[in-house]
Amino acid sequence: MGQKLYPRATVKKIVKAHSNCSISKNADVMIFLDYMLFMQNLVKEASIEAKKGGERGITARSVKKVTADSLAKFKG
Amino acid sequence: MARESRPLDATPRAASADPISNFRRSLIQTPGSQRRPLGLSASGRKIAPPTATPHARAAFRTIDSRRAAIFTPHRARRKSVREARDSPRDLLLGLGRVLAKKTEPIVTSSSSPGDTPNTSRSDDDSHETTLGPLHMSYDDDDEADLPKRPRLSLPIDREDDSGSDDLVPHRSILLDNEDNFTMQSVEMPRRAYSEGPGGRLSMNSTRMSDFFNTNDMLHSEDFGRESGMFPPINAIEEEGTFTMADIMSPERLESDAGRRETGHESDFGIHVPVDIDDQTSFVINPEVQSSPVRQPADLDEPVYEDFAPMEDARSDSYDGGVDDGPDDFGDVGNLPDMEDEDLDNAANETTRMDTGNITETEVLTHAQRAELRAAAAARKKRINISKHGIQYPSLPPAVVKRLAQNFAKTSGAKGKITPDAMNAIMQASDWFFEQLGEDLEAYSKHAGRNTINESDVITLMRRQRHINSQTTPFALASRYLPRELLQDLRMPPPVLSKIRRKTGEEAAPEAEEDESVT
Numbered sequence: 001m002g003q004k005l006y007p008r009a010t011v012k013k014i015v016k017a018h019s020n021c022s023i024s025k026n027a028d029v030m031i032f033l034d035y036m037l038f039m040q041n042l043v044k045e046a047s048i049e050a051k052k053g054g055e056r057g058i059t060a061r062s063v064k065k066v067t068a069d070s071l072a073k074f075k076g
Numbered sequence: 077m078a079r080e081s082r083p084l085d086a087t088p089r090a091a092s093a094d095p096i097s098n099f100r101r102s103l104i105q106t107p108g109s110q111r112r113p114l115g116l117s118a119s120g121r122k123i124a125p126p127t128a129t130p131h132a133r134a135a136f137r138t139i140d141s142r143r144a145a146i147f148t149p150h151r152a153r154r155k156s157v158r159e160a161r162d163s164p165r166d167l168l169l170g171l172g173r174v175l176a177k178k179t180e181p182i183v184t185s186s187s188s189p190g191d192t193p194n195t196s197r198s199d200d201d202s203h204e205t206t207l208g209p210l211h212m213s214y215d216d217d218d219e220a221d222l223p224k225r226p227r228l229s230l231p232i233d234r235e236d237d238s239g240s241d242d243l244v245p246h247r248s249i250l251l252d253n254e255d256n257f258t259m260q261s262v263e264m265p266r267r268a269y270s271e272g273p274g275g276r277l278s279m280n281s282t283r284m285s286d287f288f289n290t291n292d293m294l295h296s297e298d299f300g301r302e303s304g305m306f307p308p309i310n311a312i313e314e315e316g317t318f319t320m321a322d323i324m325s326p327e328r329l330e331s332d333a334g335r336r337e338t339g340h341e342s343d344f345g346i347h348v349p350v351d352i353d354d355q356t357s358f359v360i361n362p363e364v365q366s367s368p369v370r371q372p373a374d375l376d377e378p379v380y381e382d383f384a385p386m387e388d389a390r391s392d393s394y395d396g397g398v399d400d401g402p403d404d405f406g407d408v409g410n411l412p413d414m415e416d417e418d419l420d421n422a423a424n425e426t427t428r429m430d431t432g433n434i435t436e437t438e439v440l441t442h443a444q445r446a447e448l449r450a451a452a453a454a455r456k457k458r459i460n461i462s463k464h465g466i467q468y469p470s471l472p473p474a475v476v477k478r479l480a481q482n483f484a485k486t487s488g489a490k491g492k493i494t495p496d497a498m499n500a501i502m503q504a505s506d507w508f509f510e511q512l513g514e515d516l517e518a519y520s521k522h523a524g525r526n527t528i529n530e531s532d533v534i535t536l537m538r539r540q541r542h543i544n545s546q547t548t549p550f551a552l553a554s555r556y557l558p559r560e561l562l563q564d565l566r567m568p569p570p571v572l573s574k575i576r577r578k579t580g581e582e583a584a585p586e587a588e589e590d591e592s593v594t
Contacts (some may be wrong), residue, residue, distance in 0.1 A: 002356050004560070005475075005557070005558055005560075006471070006475050007471075007472060007475065008423065010469055010471060010472065011160055011471070011509075013468050013469060014468045014469065014470070014471070014509045014513070015509060015512065015513045015528065016466070016468070016513075017461075017462035017464065017466035017467065017468030017513070018196075018462045018463065018464075018509060018510050018512070018513025018514060018517070019469070019513040019514065019516050019517035019520070019524055019528060020462075020464040020466065020517060021498070021516070021517050021520050021521075021525075021527060021528050022526065022527045022528070023527065023528045024528060024529045024530060025531070026279060026530060026564060026565060027528050027529055027530045027533050029553070029557065029561050029564055029565055030530050030533035030534065030537070030549065030553070030565075031512065031516075031533055032557075033537075033549075033552060033553055033556055034512065034533065034537055034540070034542070034554045034556060034560075035505070035508065035512075035535065036479065036557075037478060037511070037537075037540075037552070038505075038508050039483055039501075039505065040481045040483045040486075040487075042501065043480050043483040043484050043501075044487040044488055046497070047484060047487045047488060048487075051156055051438070055324060056490075057484075057490050057492050057493065057494065057497075058480075058484055058492075058493050058494070058497045059494055059496060059497050060494065060496035060497045060499065060500040061305065062497070063500035063501055063504065064500050065496050067500065067503070067504040067507070070364070070504070071504065071507055071508060071511060073357070073540070074511070074540050075511060075515070075540075076511075076512070076514030076516075076518075076535075076536040076539045076540060
C-alpha cells in the first residue's frame with residue numbers, strides 16, 4: 001500500500017470522543033484491527049445477503065440488513 | 077468412463093452389424109437398437125450420460141434396464157439378449173450367438189425343410205411377405221436358441237410368443253421380479269398428485285386460520301395476499317375484522333387519527349391518506365400495501381410510536397444525506413437521543429426543567445448551531461458529537477471504501493460498492509466506533525484507569541471471540557495489518573511484552589507461539 005492504511009489521529013479522536021478516555025500510544029492500532037475485523041464481517045455478511053436477495057453487488061439494503069447483526073457480534 | 081464411451085461408439089455399429097458386439101454392454105444395446113424404436117431412443121439417450129453426473133448415468137442405466145425388462149420376452153426357453161446382461165453366463169450365449177451366425181444357413185435350411193411346419197407355412201405363404209421378414213429378424217436374435225428347439229419351432233408360435241406375449245405377460249413377470257423400481261416409478265407421480273390438493277387444502281386451512289389471526293393483527297402479509305387471492309371472502313371477513321377492531325379497541329383508530337393529525341413522521345404522512353381511502357373502499361381494493369402499513373401501526377402501538385419516528389428520522393436524514401451531503405450528515409451522527417440529551421444539558425444549565433416542552437426556538441437554535449457547525453466543518457470532515465459532548469470526525473470515506481472493497485473482493489463479491497451502500501457502511505462504522513468506545517471506556521474504567529490500554533482492546537477482542545487459544549492478537553495483526561503498522565506494534569518493546577504477558581496469563585502455549593513467531 002502506497003498510502004497509509006488509516007489516519008491514526010482520526011481513529012484516536014473518534015474513540016476518545018466516544019469513550020471520554022485518553023488512549024495509550026499504540027492502542028489505536030489494535031482498535032483499528034478490530035475495526036477491520038468488523039468491516040470484514042460486515043462486508044462478508046452483506047455480500048451473502050446480497051446474493052441471497054439476488055442483487056448484483058453490495059447494496060445499501062443488504063448492508064443495512066446486516067448491520068445490526070454484525071454490530072451485535074462485535075459487542076464487547 | 078471408458079466403458080461408458082465404448083457403447084456410445086458402438087451403438088451405430090451395433091445397429092448395423094451384430095458380431096462386433098462382444099462386450100456385454102454393447103450386447104445390451106444392440107438388440108435395443110434393433111428391436112424397438114424405444115430401444116433406439118434409449119440408446120439415443122445414452123449419448124447424454126458421459127457429460128452427465130454419475131447419478132444421472134446411474135439413472136439412465138436403471139431406465140434402460142427397466143425398458144429392457146419391459147420389452148424383453150421372458151420365457152425360459154427363449155432368452156432375450158437383454159437378459160444376457162443380467163446373467164453372467166450370457167457371455168457364453170453371446171459367443172454362441174456369434175457362432176450361430178455362421179451356422180445361419182444351416183438353421184434356415186433345417187427350418188425350411190421341416191415337415192410339420194411346411195403345412196403351416198404353406199398356409200402362411202400369403203402372409204410370408206408381411207410376416208416373413210419379421211421372422212428373419214427375430215431369428216437373427218435367437219438363432220442361438222433355435223437349434224435347441226428342434227421340431228416344435230413353428231414360426232407361428234414364435235410370432236405368438238414374441239408378438240402377443242411381449243408386452244403384457246412379461247411386464248407382469250418383471251413387475252413381480254423388480255417390484256420396487258417399477259412400482260415406485262409408477263407411484264411417484266401419484267404421490268405428487270395426491271399431495272398437491274392436500275397441500276392446497278392445508279394451505280387454505282392455514283390461511284383461514286391466519287386470517288382469523290389477522291383479527292389480532294398478527295400476520296399482515298398473509299392478510300394482504302388473501303385479499304388479493306379471494307376478494308369476496310376477504311370482503312366478508314374484513315368487515316368482520318373492522319367491526320372487531322372497532323369494538324375491541326377504538327383507541328387504535330384514534331391513535332391512527334392522532335398520528336395522522338400530528339404527522340410527525342413524513343413517511344407515515346405520505347401513506348395516511350391512502351389508508352383513509354381504504355377504510356371505506358378497502359374491501360373492494362385488494363391492496364397489499366395498505367394493510368401492512370396500517371396494521372403494524374395498530375399492532376405495536378406503544379412501542380412503535382417511540383420507535384418508528386426514530387427509525388424514520390434516521391432513514392430520512394440518511395437518505396437526505398445522500399442527496400444533500402453535509403447538512404444532513406450532521407444529523408446522522410447526532411442520533412435523536414443524543415440531541416435530546418444535549419438539549420437536556422442545555423436545559424439543565426438554564427434551569428428549565430421541562431424537557432418535553434422545550435421551546436421551539438431553542439430547538440431551532442440548537443439545530444441551527446449544529447447545522448452551522450456541520451456545514452462549516454463538512455468541507456473537510458463531517459463532525460459529529462458524541463455522547464460526552466465531544467466533537468469527533470468520522471473516518472474518511474476513502475479509507476472505509478478501500479477497506480470495504482478489499483474485503484468485498486476477498487469475500488467473493490465484486491469490489492464495486494454503490495454510494496448508497498457506502499453510506500450505509502459509513503453509518504455502520506460510526507455506530508461501531510460508538511459501541512467500541514463505550515465498551516473500551518467500560519473496561520478501562522473497570523480497571524481503574526482513565527486511559528484505554530491495549531489490554532482493554534485485547535479484552536474486547538477476546539470477548540468478541542476474535543482472540544482465543546487458537547489465535548493470538550499478534551497473529552491477527554500480522555494477518556490484517558500492513559507491515560508498517562505491524563512495525564509500530566513491534567517497535568516499542570513494552571507494548572509487545574504487554575501483549576505477551578496478557579496472552580501468557582491466559583494460555584501458556586500462546587505465549588510460546590508468540591515468542592516463536594516474534
